Amino acid sequence: MTEEAKLEVRMLTVAFGGVRALADVSLQVKSHEILAVIGPANSGKSTLLLVLNQMIRRVHHASVTGTILLDGQDVGVIEDVEELRRRVGMVYATPIPLPMTIRENILFGPRLKRSIRRSEGEEIVEKSLKDAFLWDEVKDRLHTPALNLSGGQQQRMCLARVLALEPEALLLDEPCSGLDPISTAKIEQAMVELKSKYSIVLVTNNTKQAARASDRTAFFFMGELIECGPTGQIFTTPGNQRTSDYITGHFG
Numbered sequence: 001m002t003e004e005a006k007l008e009v010r011m012l013t014v015a016f017g018g019v020r021a022l023a024d025v026s027l028q029v030k031s032h033e034i035l036a037v038i039g040p041a042n043s044g045k046s047t048l049l050l051v052l053n054q055m056i057r058r059v060h061h062a063s064v065t066g067t068i069l070l071d072g073q074d075v076g077v078i079e080d081v082e083e084l085r086r087r088v089g090m091v092y093a094t095p096i097p098l099p100m101t102i103r104e105n106i107l108f109g110p111r112l113k114r115s116i117r118r119s120e121g122e123e124i125v126e127k128s129l130k131d132a133f134l135w136d137e138v139k140d141r142l143h144t145p146a147l148n149l150s151g152g153q154q155q156r157m158c159l160a161r162v163l164a165l166e167p168e169a170l171l172l173d174e175p176c177s178g179l180d181p182i183s184t185a186k187i188e189q190a191m192v193e194l195k196s197k198y199s200i201v202l203v204t205n206n207t208k209q210a211a212r213a214s215d216r217t218a219f220f221f222m223g224e225l226i227e228c229g230p231t232g233q234i235f236t237t238p239g240n241q242r243t244s245d246y247i248t249g250h251f252g
Contacts, residue, residue, distance in 0.1 A: 005069075006031045006169055006199035007052060007088075012066035014047050016059065021047045025066070025225045027218055029169065034191055034200045036214035036231065038207055040246065043220035045203045049171045052201065053088040054081050070169075086113075089162035093174040095154035097146035102129075102138055105146045105157060109165045124164050132160035133190045152183025159190065169199040176209065188213045207247055211235050219243045 007029035014022040022044040029035050037045045050056040054075055056064055068075045070088065078084050086109070098105050106125045110116055116124070125142065129135040134156040138149070146157055155175060162170065172191070176184040191200055191213055204210050210217050211231060218228035219238070226240050238244045 004030045006071065007201075008067075008069040009048070009052075010067040010069070012048075012051060012068065013064070014044070014051060014056070015063045017061045018063075021223055022051075023223045025220075027225060027228050029199050029201055030216075031199055032195050032197075033215040034195050034202055034213055035228075036210035036217045037201060037203045037220060038205070038210050038217060038246070039220035039226075040222075041205075042222070044223045045220055046173055048220075049090065049173050049201065049203060052169075052171055053085050053090055054078070055085070055090070057081060086165045087167055088169045088171060089165060089167035090171045090173065091155070091159050091162055091175050093177045095151065095158045097149070097154050097157060100146060101143050102146045102149070102157060103142040105161055106164050109161060128160040128164040129157075131163050131190065131194060132156040133186045133193075134160060150183075152179045152186065155179060155183065156186065156190065159187070163194075167198065169201070170194065172200065172202045174203055174205060177205065184209070207235075219246065221246070 005028040009025055009027050012022055012025040013020070025048065037048060039045055051064060051068055056062050075084055098108060100108065103125050106128050107116060107121050110124060126135060129138060134153060137153060146154065149157060176187050179187065188209065191202065194200065202210070202214060214231045216229060217231045217234040219226045219234065221242050226242055227234065227238065234243065235247060238247065
């Protein structure tokens with residue numbers, strides 16, 4: 001493992017009820033980078049994220065072999081999975097605001113860990129919303145229901161809710177799949193700014209988004225990692241014909 005790798009996957013194989021989802025996958029997520037994960041449906045992209053923060057433990061019929069390292073530590077032997085998921089935060093494709101105010105949504109996670117003073121809470125809310133590029137839009141309505149936000153705003157609020165926990169890595173599972181171009185641009189802008197603080201894994205079905213926003217790209221096909229490299233290289237001179245076919249729209 002190199003010093004710059006935040007997360008490392010070694011020979012990861014995952015099956016659900018005997019049906020293989022990932023096969024012998026090995027790759028690294030470097031510190032302060034955006035790694036895009038692309039590929040057709042059922043290529044194992046979202047399954048990879050479930051293993052990275054061990055949500056896979058909740059899937060009773062899942063079989064997992066291989067190793068996931070976070071700062072060199074095997075996450076498979078970490079007993080406090082809630083602490084692991086704080087360190088490796090997840091944002092899903094569909095935003096899920098809690099039936100609370102915007103402010104209460106942001107502070108929900110931190111309050112589970114400890115008592116938060118009011119002044120500290122205000123700092124956490126403002127910083128998290130600014131990092132998610134949402135503060136200017138909601139700063140005057142923090143005490144209104146989060147469910148009143150637009151879809152794009154809800155997604156950025158869910159990102160802010162994760163950031164309030166001060167994670168070390170972010171897993172984004174198609175975070176812009178249902179968003180308009182303006183909201184998508186704001187999410188991408190937030191990602192580019194956030195990589196100075198975090199390691200980011202972006203699963204996306206939008207190859208143009210991967211090309212715009214990521215530093216490296218990993219192409220998955222039918223559960224296999226076909227290739228991984230600098231995004232510019234993957235999109236201009238891929239090393240595998242299947243990668244080229246997918247990027248150019250010949251399949252997938």
